[in-house]
Amino acid sequence: MTAMPPMHESRSFRPQGREAPVQLYLSGASGDASALVGCRAANLPLVLNLIPVTEWIDRAEVAGAAAAVVQVDADTPASIKRFEKLAGESQTPLLAACYEPPLALVRSLIRLGAHDVLPLPLALDDLETALAPLAERRSADAADKLVRNARLVSVVKSRGGAGATALLTQLAVRFAERETKAGREACLIDLDLQYGDAAFQLGLQPSLTLSDLVEAGSRLDGELMRQIVTRHHSGLNVIAAPTALLPLDTLSNEAAIAIVERAEREFGTVFLDLPANWTNWSMSLLARSDCVLLVTELSIPSLNRARRQLDLIEAQELGALDVRVVVNRAGGGLFKPLRTEHVEQALGRPAAFLVGDDRELMDAAIDRGVPIGELKRKSGLGRDLDAIDAGLVHALRLER
Structure with a gap:
């Protein structure tokens, strides 16, 4: 299941003309996650994808995103392996999301390439804080590319x-x-x-x-x-x-x-x-x-x-x-x-x-x-x- 935000005007950065979303890959939409449908964080649209924590994620879909939040289960090694493989094959910034992640797992995910590790259930304020520096860097890179090219x-x-x-x-x-x-x-x-x-x-x-x-x-x-x-x-x-x-x-x-x-x-x-x-x-x-x-x-x-x-x-x-x-x-x-x-x-x-x-x-x-x-x-x-x-x-x- 994928929930897309409604279409509307925006002045946020649009790489190659299309507004890149933040893809959320979560196993459920209970609690605050369901409230994220149609929302924006760091002025970027959110797209909620409900998939099991072990199901493979489409790399092409991730490549077109401004960032991706991927749920990881501390008790499911396959979910950690999925995150590691995706981080190794994608240039898109990845954030991990986990219920009560132990400190050792947080450190491990950061070493694997996570820009941040967010607690579940996912709160919009936490997402906003984590995405803000990524969005700023993306806008700066786009402006620099325009100046150079x-x-x-x-x-x-x-x-x-x-x-x-x-x-x-x-x-x-x-x-x-x-x-x-x-x-x-x-x-x-x-x-x-x-x-x-x-x-x-x-x-x-x-x-x-x-x-x-x-x-x-x-x-x-x-x-x-x-x-x-x-x-x-x-x-x-x-x-x-x-x-x-x-x-x-x-x-x-x-x-x-x-x-x-x-x-x-x-x-x-x-x-x-x-x-x-x-x-x-x-x-x-x-x-x-x-x-x-x-x-x-x-x-x-x-x-x-x-x-x-x-x-x-x-x-x-x-x-x-x-x-x-x-x-x-x-x-x-x-x-x-x-x-x-x-x-x-x-x-x-x-x-x-x-x-x-x-x-x-x-x-x-x-x-x-x-x-x-x-x-x-x-x-x-x-x-x-x-x-x-x-x-x-x-x-x-x-x-x-």
């Missing part, structure tokens, strides 16, 4: 048609493939609510999009986000733009930040394809970025717009942002009046990355919905993307 890269277009989305999708799949080998994940969020087609350019046909995350509101958690993302075979998790054209103010500042923060918590490095037109929420996300790629072309209109983008960033007191200029389609040509050295003159900073003009390869990749490496294993375009990838790894202080 979360990276935000925003891609800004100097103007529409600069090839920023095509560049981003190709970069993101290469980045994700290498992150997968390093044991990490990456995510691309297409925030161009009106003209976003990042998923299309990768040959994906998502059934769920950014709109579904917005509609989720306060129900948004890691589990829901993983259901909504479309996974590319490179390992890249893609949150597609809405299928219908939406006004930019459809997305609120609070919703945008909540979605991006959850993506960072779930996937680590998050790429944002921002719309060409600025909004309050896009500026807020830009301010949170660890690195900004400003994509421009070697043309007077594109460099002029890029200069205005940099001026806007400066005017918003975001001059400390790590903004790196990417000159796309930088190949020479008889009718190109500008050279790469003109970029610094126009923008007041040099180009951080140059991407050659291989529109034939890029267009073929987009038409087929595949990474360029599947069409041409070695190319100048691929080498340029590798250079950006290496630059990002350095800028984001990642280890590969």
Whole structure:
């Protein structure tokens, strides 16, 4: 028998988006134990499981718990053996519970891995006291993991048609493939609510999009986000733009930040394809970025717009942002009046990355919905993307 607490809102720590419970494995629900059904301790929900003291406990169930309280019978060696085996196979904090445990048994259980030994019948106050330090440590670990793993890269277009989305999708799949080998994940969020087609350019046909995350509101958690993302075979998790054209103010500042923060918590490095037109929420996300790629072309209109983008960033007191200029389609040509050295003159900073003009390869990749490496294993375009990838790894202080 398992008694689940009622569903309700909570601000307590939710690993991977789902609120981990405290599993109680007791042989009976007499006395105070029956009153624990539907309760919380240390702001964690309690789940009561009634099983004999010798019955084996599902390790997978324990693995998904914040902690587990396991009843031990001093007169039943098999129950002690069960606790020992579970403690040896599980990373979840275990607490033992026993009727009038002798001091020798308490010491033995602590040596076996028990974080604490609680008296039976189980009282909520005792459980609260025992779980409080575990819950605090769990929250601290989660916050530390978010700080260590979360990276935000925003891609800004100097103007529409600069090839920023095509560049981003190709970069993101290469980045994700290498992150997968390093044991990490990456995510691309297409925030161009009106003209976003990042998923299309990768040959994906998502059934769920950014709109579904917005509609989720306060129900948004890691589990829901993983259901909504479309996974590319490179390992890249893609949150597609809405299928219908939406006004930019459809997305609120609070919703945008909540979605991006959850993506960072779930996937680590998050790429944002921002719309060409600025909004309050896009500026807020830009301010949170660890690195900004400003994509421009070697043309007077594109460099002029890029200069205005940099001026806007400066005017918003975001001059400390790590903004790196990417000159796309930088190949020479008889009718190109500008050279790469003109970029610094126009923008007041040099180009951080140059991407050659291989529109034939890029267009073929987009038409087929595949990474360029599947069409041409070695190319100048691929080498340029590798250079950006290496630059990002350095800028984001990642280890590969």
